Amino acid sequence: MRMRAVWRLWSPGRGSRSVGDSARRRINASCPRAAYLGLLAGMALKPVLGKLGSKRVVLASASPRRQEILCSVGLRFEVVPSWFKETLEKSSFATPYKYAIETAKQKALEVANRMHVKHLRTPDIVIGADTIVTVDEHILEKPIDKQDAYRMLSRLSGKEHSVFTGVAIVHCNSKDNRLETEVTDFYEETKVKFADLSEELLWEYIHSGEPMDKAGGYGIQALGGMLVEYVHGDFLNVVGFPLNHFCKKLVELYYPPPKHTIHHIKHDSIPSVETFENLSDEENDSSSPLQYKGAIKLDRSKTHSSGGVCSPGSSNIIKPNCMMPVENQNGVMENPDKFPSKILELLDGFRASKALFVASKLKVFDLLKNKGVLQAVDVANTINSSVCGTERLLDACAALGLLEKTLQGYSNSDSANIYLASDSEDSLHGYIIHSDDHLWPLFTHLESAVKEGTMQNYRAFGKKSENLFQDSYYQSMEVKQRFMAAMHSIAKLTAKDVATAFDLSQFRSACDLGGCTGALANELVQKYPNLKVTVFDLPEVIANVSHFQPVRQHTAPVTFTSGDFFKDNFPEADLYILSRILHDWTDEKIHMLLSKISAACKPGPAHVCLRRGERFKCDLITSYIYPLDIEEMSFLKGLTLWSSAV
Numbered sequence: 001m002r003m004r005a006v007w008r009l010w011s012p013g014r015g016s017r018s019v020g021d022s023a024r025r026r027i028n029a030s031c032p033r034a035a036y037l038g039l040l041a042g043m044a045l046k047p048v049l050g051k052l053g054s055k056r057v058v059l060a061s062a063s064p065r066r067q068e069i070l071c072s073v074g075l076r077f078e079v080v081p082s083w084f085k086e087t088l089e090k091s092s093f094a095t096p097y098k099y100a101i102e103t104a105k106q107k108a109l110e111v112a113n114r115m116h117v118k119h120l121r122t123p124d125i126v127i128g129a130d131t132i133v134t135v136d137e138h139i140l141e142k143p144i145d146k147q148d149a150y151r152m153l154s155r156l157s158g159k160e161h162s163v164f165t166g167v168a169i170v171h172c173n174s175k176d177n178r179l180e181t182e183v184t185d186f187y188e189e190t191k192v193k194f195a196d197l198s199e200e201l202l203w204e205y206i207h208s209g210e211p212m213d214k215a216g217g218y219g220i221q222a223l224g225g226m227l228v229e230y231v232h233g234d235f236l237n238v239v240g241f242p243l244n245h246f247c248k249k250l251v252e253l254y255y256p257p258p259k260h261t262i263h264h265i266k267h268d269s270i271p272s273v274e275t276f277e278n279l280s281d282e283e284n285d286s287s288s289p290l291q292y293k294g295a296i297k298l299d300r301s302k303t304h305s306s307g308g309v310c311s312p313g314s315s316n317i318i319k320p321n322c323m324m325p326v327e328n329q330n331g332v333m334e335n336p337d338k339f340p341s342k343i344l345e346l347l348d349g350f351r352a353s354k355a356l357f358v359a360s361k362l363k364v365f366d367l368l369k370n371k372g373v374l375q376a377v378d379v380a381n382t383i384n385s386s387v388c389g390t391e392r393l394l395d396a397c398a399a400l401g402l403l404e405k406t407l408q409g410y411s412n413s414d415s416a417n418i419y420l421a422s423d424s425e426d427s428l429h430g431y432i433i434h435s436d437d438h439l440w441p442l443f444t445h446l447e448s449a450v451k452e453g454t455m456q457n458y459r460a461f462g463k464k465s466e467n468l469f470q471d472s473y474y475q476s477m478e479v480k481q482r483f484m485a486a487m488h489s490i491a492k493l494t495a496k497d498v499a500t501a502f503d504l505s506q507f508r509s510a511c512d513l514g515g516c517t518g519a520l521a522n523e524l525v526q527k528y529p530n531l532k533v534t535v536f537d538l539p540e541v542i543a544n545v546s547h548f549q550p551v552r553q554h555t556a557p558v559t560f561t562s563g564d565f566f567k568d569n570f571p572e573a574d575l576y577i578l579s580r581i582l583h584d585w586t587d588e589k590i591h592m593l594l595s596k597i598s599a600a601c602k603p604g605p606a607h608v609c610l611r612r613g614e615r616f617k618c619d620l621i622t623s624y625i626y627p628l629d630i631e632e633m634s635f636l637k638g639l640t641l642w643s644s645a646v
């Protein structure tokens with residue numbers, strides 16, 4: 001058996017798109033269950049990351065695999081390798097996993113203590129881990145030399161063995177300059193069966209150098225994978241870090257959903273958390289009716305001081321009392337301190353929006369779409385920005401799921417490539433820039449708008465609001481193009497839904513009033529080949545629509561007619577469309593517009609569809625449409641308003 005072919009499948013820098021990708025590919029190839037668990041954990045970790053985002057997290061490990069696994073799911077952490085010598089007396093532990101847990105704890109506590117004392121920087125959380133291999137009641141750690149590797153591998157040949165990883169999550173707190181620590185620990189076991197290994201193969205593998213820094217003398221993620229007949233359990237646990245179990249622990253620590261009230265938590269911001277509800281966790285099983293399965297054991301007496309030795313295998317999981325479910329007067333279980341995720345989301349939402357706006361404006365997503373993966377410094381140089389500022393922006397985008405962060409650098413998420421790169425077919429870039437340049441300044445005056453009941457264009461831009469389009473959007477070429485690009489990008493995205501929301505096949509002609517670049521009109525003619533659609537908009541708009549038109553269109557082209565729908569007669573049609581129009585105008589202007597449409601409509605039943613934001617205009621609209629006999633009135637997901645008649 002030759003081993004070169006799979007060399008460095010796991011190792012970073014193979015030119016794959018991201019480390020996470022290469023890892024997942026490898027896992028998929030060798031262990032589908034592990035791949036599933038790995039991906040599952042990655043998905044659920046992200047919301048938990050929000051909890052860890054503001055904390056200083058330290059990984060007390062020199063293992064590049066552990067760094068890679070945690071990095072690939074977007075966890076932000078510092079790496080401070082532990083100086084703890086793995087010299088605990090193995091025979092003093094009742095089981096191998098207790099030894100692994102204790103070693104993991106001591107690794108983490110050593111780092112917490114050192115950072116507190118020497119570096120005067122107390123981390124919030126320190127993660128330690130220790131992986132061991134057990135076979136025939138022997139614990140195998142990393143081989144000390146080639147002979148040792150040979151001894152280990154020949155012991156494993158042709159047999160099933162166990163890989164245990166003990167993990168310790170240490171929460172730190174500095175009180176009166178003293179370090180207080182609370183430890184949560186767990187372990188994971190995976191069974192691995194090796195094929196019979198010939199002497200030649202063994203030595204070829206040993207000479208590859210791969211065994212030397214790995215427990216049991218092999219790396220399942222690389223050449224060592226060729227030695228393996230089967231894996232039962234979590235693949236990443238063998239590689240060095242049980243990501244799935246780690247995620248479960250984080251969920252338990254930060255989002256303990258009481259079993260009895262879980263259905264009440266509708267607005268929790270961690271949709272994937274329930275994924276972990278069904279996974280068993282014997283360690284934390286509780287018979288107490290007040291504790292859900294997997295509940296956290298409260299035992300502050302087991303709080304450890306840094307440097308102290310914990311009793312092997314103890315499970316000291318921290319959780320403030322206030323997070324425990326309690327029974328209310330009606331006997332219903334409630335979590336008294338339910339985390340106000342929704343409110344915090346609203347509270348912080350503006351920061352997330354602004355991070356997206358700034359990254360879009362600086363063309364970060366365009367750059368990464370073209371270059372693949374880049375380090376912060378390279379992005380900073382290209383966008384002429386500071387390295388530290390750029391890195392923070394990139395990290396924020398990674399935390400928001402817009403970018404992926406790995407050891408190799410930052411790359412676009414799939415949705416960033418589709419929606420955020422400015423040259424993508426479905427790009428929302430135009431709408432993002434419009435939101436930043438136009439809506440953001442307007443919304444900063446929301447308080448004045450509420451108090452005065454007036455539009456805030458003058459405050460935001462020094463422009464009168466009566467003539468919104470002439471004054472604000474179309475007087476400079478740059479603003480005009482920006483506005484058109486914005487409307488085009490959002491209309492294009494929603495056009496398919498609008499076009500298919502009703503069966504419009506009965507109509508022969510339609511007029512999209514204020515239809516801008518014709519994004520919706522073009523979708524309509526695709527869907528209804530017998531429909532002739534005219535876009536009616538201001539002359540400044542119609543003069544610039546050409547480069548927004550689809551390249552290959554097999555249907556009759558859309559017609560563009562210029563005019564002002566307040567002043568001029570608009571084209572005759574069976575169907576009038578008002579999409580994202582009414583919210584721009586005062587009630588007087590809307591009165592004028594709807595009266596004109598009402599007069600232009602031919603007698604017959606009408607269809608009205610409002611986008612959500614225009615629901616408040618509903619009464620106003622129906623008073624115009626009622627004479628036309630409304631057939632259908634519905635609210636579409638953020639879409640449009642129709643008033644039509646036959």
Ligand SMILES: Cc1cn([C@@H]2O[C@H](COP(=O)(O)OP(=O)(O)OP(=O)(O)O)[C@@H](O)[C@H]2O)c(=O)[nH]c1=O
Pocket residue numbers: 060061062063064065066081082086107129130131132133142163213214215216218219220221224238239240241
């Ligand atoms: C079985 C197996 C193990 N490993 C590595 O073995 C080291 C275990 O040693 P440790 O003492 O737990 O960790 P370390 O590397 O010394 O780092 P530290 O955490 O600083 O003690 C870790 O690296 C693991 O990835 C693999 O990469 N692949 C495998 O298939």
